[in-house]
Amino acid sequence: IYNLMDVASLSNSSSPSSAQELSWNNVIAAQVKLAGVDAPNTIVVSIPAYPGAVNELLSSRADDHTSVQAYLSAHVAMKATPLLGKAFSEVEMEYRKAIYGIDSERPRWERCVGVAES
Structure with a gap:
């Protein structure tokens, strides 16, 4: 977009x-x-x-620092999942399935290019 x-x-x-x-x-x-x-x-x-x-x-x-910290922590964690290994990537994929309806992970080479370009 x-x-x-x-x-x-x-x-x-x-x-x-x-x-x-x-x-x-x-x-x-x-x-x-x-x-x-x-x-x-x-x-x-x-x-x-x-x-x-x-x-x-x-x-x-x-006045609710816990909610703001949780939001920011979740945002950072989601951005870091490609760098954290397969277990984290699998959890992120389940999240993406639930939220966005994505049913398959992008090929590894596409994910690597995405990390390199971000």
């Missing part, structure tokens, strides 16, 4: 309006610094509502 968005439009400003919101400009700046590339003016966002939904989650759960 190709949703090109202007980086400046992800946040109204470079700093969040409340302590619980995420500064998307800072997130992108940190990622490009790690990658050693120049910051982009536009990015592809798979789900355009996601940045706002994350800020809404953080704002609505400001």
Whole structure:
């Protein structure tokens, strides 16, 4: 899915309006610094509502750090499953079957290319 968005439009400003919101400009700046590339003016966002939904989650759960930590931990774990071995990949595949209706895993070479490109 190709949703090109202007980086400046992800946040109204470079700093969040409340302590619980995420500064998307800072997130992108940190990622490009790690990658050693120049910051982009536009990015592809798979789900355009996601940045706002994350800020809404953080704002609505400001006093519930356990829920926010669980969400962020699950997100990191899902991104790391290709690197953690077969047992983790099998669990992720079961999750993908239940959530997305995917009934087979991509060939290993496609998964490797996906990891290399991410």
